Structures are given as C-alpha cells and as structure tokens.
Amino acid sequence: MIARNYFSTHPVLRYAIEEIIVAYHADPMIDTHDFILIAVAPHYPLAQVTHFVQHHFATDRFLAFHAIDAFSGMETVSGIAMCVIAFEREGSIKTLLIEDMITYQDRAVNQTIAYLEANRDATHCFFSGHLEGEFSTFIDALEAAGEDKTLFSRFIGGACSGTRDPLTKETLTYQATADRIVKRGFVLVSFCGCDCAMSASLGYNPVGVAYTITGVAGKGNVAIDHNRSFIHTIDRLTRNIPDFEIRHLWYSPIVLLDEADGSITVVRTFKAIHHDSVEFYTPLKIGTRFKLSYAEPSNLLQADAQSAQEVVSQLPQCDLAFNFSCIARQYALEDRQKEEAKIYSKLLNAPLFGFFTFGEVGSKRNGKGLNVYNQTSLLVGITER
Amino acid sequence: MNSAIKIQLLRNLLDEISTRYDYLYDINRQMLEETQYAASHDPLTGLVNRAVFEENLARALSVVKRHGGHTAVLFMDLDNFKQVNDTIGHDEGDRLLCDVASSVTANIRKEDVFARFGGDEFVLLIERITSNVDQAITVVSDLCQKILACAKHTYHVSGNTFFVSGSIGVVLFGSNSTASVEELIRHADVAMYEAKKKGKDQVVFFDDAIKARLEEQIVIEQKIRDAIKNDTFILHYQPKLSQHGVIMGVEALVRIQDPEGDLICPNQYIPLCEKRNLISIVSEKVLIEVCKTLKAWEKNPLLSTMDISININPAWLRHPTFVEKIEEILRHSGANLSRLIFEITESIELVDIHVKIAIMEKFTALGVRFALDDFGTGRSSLVYLSQLPVYEIKIDHSFIVHWDEYVTEIENEKCHRFVKATIAMAKSLGLKVTIEGVESTKVSHALWEMGCDTIQGVLYASPMNQKMIETLIYTHNN
Numbered sequence: 001m002i003a004r005n006y007f008s009t010h011p012v013l014r015y016a017i018e019e020i021i022v023a024y025h026a027d028p029m030i031d032t033h034d035f036i037l038i039a040v041a042p043h044y045p046l047a048q049v050t051h052f053v054q055h056h057f058a059t060d061r062f063l064a065f066h067a068i069d070a071f072s073g074m075e076t077v078s079g080i081a082m083c084v085i086a087f088e089r090e091g092s093i094k095t096l097l098i099e100d101m102i103t104y105q106d107r108a109v110n111q112t113i114a115y116l117e118a119n120r121d122a123t124h125c126f127f128s129g130h131l132e133g134e135f136s137t138f139i140d141a142l143e144a145a146g147e148d149k150t151l152f153s154r155f156i157g158g159a160c161s162g163t164r165d166p167l168t169k170e171t172l173t174y175q176a177t178a179d180r181i182v183k184r185g186f187v188l189v190s191f192c193g194c195d196c197a198m199s200a201s202l203g204y205n206p207v208g209v210a211y212t213i214t215g216v217a218g219k220g221n222v223a224i225d226h227n228r229s230f231i232h233t234i235d236r237l238t239r240n241i242p243d244f245e246i247r248h249l250w251y252s253p254i255v256l257l258d259e260a261d262g263s264i265t266v267v268r269t270f271k272a273i274h275h276d277s278v279e280f281y282t283p284l285k286i287g288t289r290f291k292l293s294y295a296e297p298s299n300l301l302q303a304d305a306q307s308a309q310e311v312v313s314q315l316p317q318c319d320l321a322f323n324f325s326c327i328a329r330q331y332a333l334e335d336r337q338k339e340e341a342k343i344y345s346k347l348l349n350a351p352l353f354g355f356f357t358f359g360e361v362g363s364k365r366n367g368k369g370l371n372v373y374n375q376t377s378l379l380v381g382i383t384e385r
Numbered sequence: 386m387n388s389a390i391k392i393q394l395l396r397n398l399l400d401e402i403s404t405r406y407d408y409l410y411d412i413n414r415q416m417l418e419e420t421q422y423a424a425s426h427d428p429l430t431g432l433v434n435r436a437v438f439e440e441n442l443a444r445a446l447s448v449v450k451r452h453g454g455h456t457a458v459l460f461m462d463l464d465n466f467k468q469v470n471d472t473i474g475h476d477e478g479d480r481l482l483c484d485v486a487s488s489v490t491a492n493i494r495k496e497d498v499f500a501r502f503g504g505d506e507f508v509l510l511i512e513r514i515t516s517n518v519d520q521a522i523t524v525v526s527d528l529c530q531k532i533l534a535c536a537k538h539t540y541h542v543s544g545n546t547f548f549v550s551g552s553i554g555v556v557l558f559g560s561n562s563t564a565s566v567e568e569l570i571r572h573a574d575v576a577m578y579e580a581k582k583k584g585k586d587q588v589v590f591f592d593d594a595i596k597a598r599l600e601e602q603i604v605i606e607q608k609i610r611d612a613i614k615n616d617t618f619i620l621h622y623q624p625k626l627s628q629h630g631v632i633m634g635v636e637a638l639v640r641i642q643d644p645e646g647d648l649i650c651p652n653q654y655i656p657l658c659e660k661r662n663l664i665s666i667v668s669e670k671v672l673i674e675v676c677k678t679l680k681a682w683e684k685n686p687l688l689s690t691m692d693i694s695i696n697i698n699p700a701w702l703r704h705p706t707f708v709e710k711i712e713e714i715l716r717h718s719g720a721n722l723s724r725l726i727f728e729i730t731e732s733i734e735l736v737d738i739h740v741k742i743a744i745m746e747k748f749t750a751l752g753v754r755f756a757l758d759d760f761g762t763g764r765s766s767l768v769y770l771s772q773l774p775v776y777e778i779k780i781d782h783s784f785i786v787h788w789d790e791y792v793t794e795i796e797n798e799k800c801h802r803f804v805k806a807t808i809a810m811a812k813s814l815g816l817k818v819t820i821e822g823v824e825s826t827k828v829s830h831a832l833w834e835m836g837c838d839t840i841q842g843v844l845y846a847s848p849m850n851q852k853m854i855e856t857l858i859y860t861h862n863n
Contacts, residue, residue: 011705015743022739208401237397241390248390252398294398296420336428 001194001384002086003320003351004030007072009079013044016080017052024084032086035093036062037189039070039081039355042162042172049080050176060178063095063187065127066162067355069330071323071341074352083353085320090193091384094119097177098185101138102131108138108185109145115188116151123196123382125322126157128186130173130358133221135159135186136282136372139361149368156198156380157188158324158357173358194382197314200362201377203303204267204293206255208233213288220283225276233292234273246270250328253375254280254290265365267293269328269374281328282359282372297336300329304340304377308347311381318381321345323354325377330356332375340377348381388424388436395420427501429479430486438500438508442566445512446558453560455514455521459529460554460573463505463536464585465547472542481538481549488535493528508570514557521557522590529553529588537586550586552577557590575599602657609654612641613666619648620674621848622693624857625819625839632861633839634692634726637678638848639671659700668701669710675725676718678851683721687862688855694726694756702729708744715751722752728779730758738772745774756819761807770814778811780804782822782842785832805835812836 006023008016024030036057040049049064070081085093096115101108116124128135146152162172175182211233215224225231237252238244249270256265268290272279311318323344330337345352360373425437433441442458449456463485470478482505489507490499498510511528514521536551554576556569564572576591583589612618619642622635641649658664675695682688701707715722727748745755754776757769762781769775784800804820811818823829823842832840846857 010740012708012744015740018743019740207398233401236401237394239397241393241397243390248394251391251394292398292401294395296423298419298423 001088001091001319001382002030003353004084005072005081005351005353006084007070007075007077007079007081009077011043013048013080014052016044017049017056020080020082021056024082030084030086033057033059033084034061034087034091035085035189037083037085037353038062038064039067039072039353040064041068041070041078041080042066044080046172046174046176047181050178050181054178061093062178063127063189064176065187065355066160066173066175068161068163068327069356071325071344071352071354074338074342074345076338076341081353081355083320083351087193087384089384092192094122094190094192095177096188096190097180097182098187099180099182100184101128101186102134102184105138105141109141112142112188113145113151116146116155119190119192120151122190122192123154123194123380124156125189125191125380126155126186126361127175127189128157128159128173128361129175129182129184130159130161130171131184132171133219133281133283133359136359137219138186139370139372140283143370146369149364152363152370153367154196154198154363155370156322156324156362156378158326158355158360158378161327161356161358171358191382194319194384195315196380196382197311197318198362198378198380199307199310200360200365200373201300201303201307201379202255202264202267202375203300204253204255204264204295204375205299206257206264206291206293208292210257210262210289210291211254213284213286213290216284216286217277218279220285221271221281222274222277222279223284225278228276230278231273231276234278237292238273246272247328247331250331250375252292252294253328255293256284257289257291259289262289264293266371266373267375269326280374282374295332297333300333300377301336301339301343304343304379305347307377307379308344311379312347315381315383317383318348318350319383321348321350321352321354321379321381323352323377323379324357324360324362325354326360326373326375327356327358329375329377344379350381392420392424427503430483430501432486432490432499432501432507434500435502435508438498438502438510439566439570441498442510442569445510446562446566446569448512449558449562450560454512454516455518455557455559457509457511457514457521457525457555457557458569458573459509459511459525459532460556460570460577461507461509461532461536461551462577462581464550464552464581466505466549468547469540469549472547473540484538485536485551489532492531492535508573516559518557518559525555525557525590526588529555533586533588552580552585553588554578554580555588555590572596572599605649605654606657606661608641608643608649609658609661609663609667611643613663613670616670617642618667618670618674619850620671620678621850622854623841623848624846624854624861625692625694625841626845627839628833630861632691632858634694635854636694636696636728636841636848637671637675638696639667640848655698659698664698664700665704665707665710668698669714671695672711672714673718676714676720679720679722679724680718682724687858689721689724691858692724692726692754694728696758697727697729699730702741702744708747711748712751715748715753723754725752726754726756726776728756728758738769742772742774749774761803770810770816775816777817777819777838778807779819779821779841780807782820785820785828786822801831804832808835808837 006020008019010016069078072081098108160173164171175187211230213223253267253269255267258265268280271281360376360378362378364371427434445456500508533551538549554573556572572591576589580587580589619640621638624632625634627633756777757775758779759781760778784804808818817838819839820832820837821841823840823844
C-alpha cells in the first residue's frame, strides 16, 4: 500500500484543494488512488469539499469528515488534510455507512454486527458524529450486542471534532461521502487484506485514593456523589485557582480502574461540576472504581513513544498509521502538541494520518470488547499483505 | 494554560493526597518540582523563560537603584533564522537554538540571567557592571562581540551558502533609571530592531535618539487608533499623465489627519500598522472610500474614464480573510470595477505564487486590474512578469532620482539602461509602464523617448484631495 499525505491551510477552500492537487500531481511516489480520506476543518463547507474532490480526483471512493485539527505526516494542521491511498497487492477498502445511529439504534447495531461478522479479517476505522456524546451510547449498545467480543479486536476510531454552528446551534461533526452527508451516524472504513497493530497511549499517573461511583444520571455521564466525598475533593482541588474553568481539570482527569487488577482501563474527562455530582463527557457505570490522575506534557509524550514502540514490535513494517487523539489530551499537551505526530511518524517510519477527536473508540486491551476512551491517543499501524 | 493555574492545581492535588497518604508526599513533591521547572524554563534550550527573566530584572532594578553601578539588558534575535527552518527544517532550527544557547551560556558568568523568550529571541541580564559609563559600555560591547560570535553559523544547502548571525539591542541603566521592567525590555527590543535595520550582525545601544523615535511611534500609533475609531482617514489622489498631458488615472494615497490638522504620511504609519496588525483594518477602509469615489465618478463623463489605483499592502494580501473581505467590499460597492487597479509589490513570496495567481485571477474576473508597484526594488523576478496576470508595471523612482544630479556618471548610465530595457521588455509583454517620482522636465523627456506610457510625480502634481483632483481633471482633460 502506498499512502501519501497532503495538506493546505489556505483559507479559501478552492485554493486549499488546488494546492493539494498540485502537490499530489507533483508527487513522484504515487500516480493512482483507491481511496481518499479527507479531514476538513469546520470553517470549510463540507459539501463543497466533496464537490471539489469528485471534480479533481474523478472518484467517488472517498470519505471527508470534520476535524478541528488533523495529523498529516509530522504536521498538525487546521485546514484540509488528505490521505491518498493506493493498494499494490491484496489490499482493498470497504465502507459501511450508517446514517442514524441514535433514532434507529437497534437497526444500526444489527447492521454493524452483520458487517463486522462478514469482514472479520478487516481493520475497521470508525469515523463518527459526536452527537453531544451520544455516539458512546451506540458503542455501548454495539459492544453489548456482539456475542463474540473478538469481533471488535480490530476496531479503532473516534468521534469527529467540530465547532458549533451559530445558526443551527449544532456541533459540526459530520462525515461526507460522494452522495450524502452523514450528520447523525458514522462511516466505517475497513482495510481488507491488511495486517494491523494497535495501541492506546494514556500517560496519566493515578494519584490519591480510589473512589466508587455510587449513582449516575443524565445520559449516564453524571456521577452522583451520595456521600459527597468526591465533591469535597473537587472543591479542594479547584480552590485558589484564579478564573477557574473546567478545562483546568483536564490535566487531572479521572482514571477508571480495572475490577480485577486495579490497572487503568480508560480516562474520563471532566465536563462540569454540579452541587452533588460531577459531569463527564462519556457515560460511567455504577460501581466503577476510579482515581484522580495527573500528567505533564512530557508524561503524555513518553506514553506516546511507548505506544509507538508497542505497534512497531507487533508490526515492524508499516505502510500507514492512524492517530485518533483526544482534543482534551491535546489541550494538556500545551505547546508540545505538535510533538505527538512527530514521535509517531519517526518511530513508525510511516505516513501518519488522523485527527483531534471528541472521544476515541478502540478495542479493549485483551482484544475482547470495545472501550470509549477520553484523553487518549489511539494509534494503529496498517500494512498491506 | 497559565502555569500559575497549573501549579495551584497541582498544589491542591498534592495537599489532597498528602493528607491521605504521607508516603506519596515525596513522589508528588517531585512531580510539583518538575511542574515548577517546566513552568519556568524553556523546554527546548533549558534556559529560563520570560516570567523568570522579568522577576530577575525587577530584582536587579531595585538592586541597582539601591547600590548604584550599571545593569544591562541584551536582546538578541537571530538573523536569517527563518531561512534555516524553511530550507533545512525545524529540527536543524532547534539544534541551532540549542547550540546558541549553550555557547552563549559558556561565555557568561554563572550569575547572569540568560533567557529565551520564544522563537529566536534571547535575552541576557548582566548585573554589577562598573559605575563608570564609558567603562560599562566597553565591558558590555566586548561581551556582545563574544555573543555575536556564538550566533554565527554558516549553512550550505543545494549549492547555496547562507549565514546566520545575531542582532543585539542593549539597554544600559543605572541608579537614576525611571524605566519599568516592561519598558527596559521594550527598549532593548527596539535597539535590536535598529541593529537589524543597520545591516544585522551588530550591536546597538538604546539611546536618546532611539527613545525619541520610540516616543514618536507611540504618538503615531495612538493617532492611527484614533483615526480608525473616528474614521478620520483622508484620501489624496495623485494624477498619472500621458505624454500629451492628459490625466489617464489617479493613485489613491491615504493620509491620517490629526486633530491639529497635520497630515501624517504613509511612510510614518504604514510600518507601524504592519507591526500592530492594523493594516487590514486601514486598507479595508481605504478600499471602501475608493469604491465610493469610483461610484460617484461614474455619473460624470470626464471622471468616469479615470482609473483609480490603490496599494495592496503585502501584509494585507497574506491576511486569511483577504479574499472574502475584498470580495464583499467590491460586491457591495456597486462600482465599475474595470476602473480599479490594485497595485501589488514584488515582495510577495515566490513560493506562494500559484496561490497569489489564483487570488488575482479571482479579482481579474470581476474586472479589477493589477499593477506591479516599485518594480526593480524587490526581487524583480521575471517569474512575476511572466506568470502574474499584471496589466501595468510601475518602475520605482529610485532609478530616476539622480538623473539630474549626476552623482556618478556610471551609475546614472546603469539606471538609464535599466529603465530603458525594462520599458522595452514590458512593451514586448504588452504591459503598460508608469514611472513614479518624476520631478523634472529633463527626466520626463528622457522617459517619453524611452516609450513610457504614463508619468506620476510632483513635476505635474502632488497628491491632492478629492475636490482638487476633480477640478484638475476638468481643467486638464477638457
């Protein structure tokens, strides 16, 4: 497989696409394309992107999606980032498009399970709408419906990231193909005839005592604190912080602990603090034990490097790598944000593509089942057989 | 995030944990120390950052006031550093910064505070210098020479050689200093820019002359902001005449009128506007006014044939909303855009040329024409002439300014030949040629003989207000 990255940050869409076209035609490494992935910053009109791509590349085989920032090789860009993929041997790409995963959740789950069963060998990249966090309820339903949990062992991706449309008040996290714009669903891009290796990079160090979630409300993402111990902790945690914003706690998210061995499973990002509860971006389950955590940018980058080494050890030769990295993690990386892409590109020695997500989805560490992650970077390396 | 917020968060976290687990205290204390280090140091070079430097400068200021002597702030910026990043890559750029940081550190005293403010800006605080001013200047000058030597690097890329050096601005102050920490840093920064202006790789001390210029700049900046707020920009128009004395068009030039009625000229305020990111605001206001004039002139048969040229500042052209804003202004104006000429300079980057062509073609489609302004003073690349959709070139007045004076005959001869050849080349490409800054009939005769299309300069008319230019056109073209 040949994968090549191009990007432009020109503010005028037409010129941005034209800059990419010029770079593509001037690139001696590639002269054809089987599939194109396009990360589109939300200030560009998505529908126009599909029009330009169809016009210039003469293809319907592409997926465009909203991303506040995208990874294009070693660069982190807010603009148009394009990954052009051409297969050389057994490889191919299939797609599954679900237009509405919330209203018709059962149908969407069944269709997805059937698709995953029919394509067990493929590596599935998940590009989803965020839908104010509701995408994670679909993932929970999907995981619950899959009797064979190994179905998800090669499943990775995230919720697209966008800004709020001032007119519709809707957060723009859409996906677009040649003939439709998906606003409430997702697209699975499945790499067939390819080997892959995945890893999740967290980097947050657990600190202090463990708490237990005793009640949940809202969409399952509001942790009720009946004995108020955690709320008091949060009060003390935020005292004397001038002009406190919830984002300040993104350096110190909670980490959920594995029931069996107490290790960290996933991170959860603070969304709001209420009188007797704390709201997170992703649902929680009653009984889950968690701790506060903390990370400096160097801790996160160190975890990234370990993650990349893990992928390299499983897949020494990599044709293409994807990074689905949480926007809150990027916040905590401060001015070292751009180093994540550089670390992955250098260690994997492969073209890197990906984007800032509003939540990541990937298989559990044991490969059985799915997790919705927060503040995590999910890395996958893919090689054509 | 503000590092103070992060440190407070970590303190709270640490207090919270330590009340529960004493044995974790040391581990987390180390975490706090690491965070404090990260908040006070530049991660690339390990030098202290701006916050720490300012703290030390505040302390040094009070010490020098109490105990006398002199203290110096050195502000160094690397020359051509961008070229390293752009041609060799950011990794090499980072290596260069680390190299400069370590070699300068090796040449200063342990107690001197050396900081990186970001990018390629380094700042050094030297305390306890002798109270004798002349000796203090000598000491600091000698040290600056050592630092300049540390900054010098040579690169060979694809057969080309380029050099990196440093420009240093120094502010030396004693017990009678009334400047604040911010002012001292700004003064050193201003002196550094003077060093760059003087040709780079040198040292300039902040003195009374620079201070006067700085104060003048502050006054002008306030006037610009007032003009933006009160909309007191005034458009003046300078005519362009043909060989037969017919006014073919005008160039719109913007002036600021202060409350005393004095006019401030562009060479005084444009560089400041560029520096303070005000250029797009000013330029948009000018374009709106020009469009209004065009619209007003449409109704008059004599005025409706006039072209109006407007300068497009390179910084405005690079502005992300340039295309959208201009399109919006032009669309709303309802003016006949075929009479509008945008003057662009050669200073636009060649690497972006295809983007610029696309932008220009967009406006060409609306009827706007383009002129290449100050031709001969920038890169004078033939790529511009061959690729950009240009209607006219305007040869810079510097090529004709000495024709009357005969400073050296050889130089004059060279300028003559350049102008003649440029006119011939432009003609063969079907471009119109205007020469700016014509001040004598002798020069104008020579230019007409060379085939120049229009001439602009005080020989015919200085820039004037709208009413006067309209009267001039009536009398001249009738």
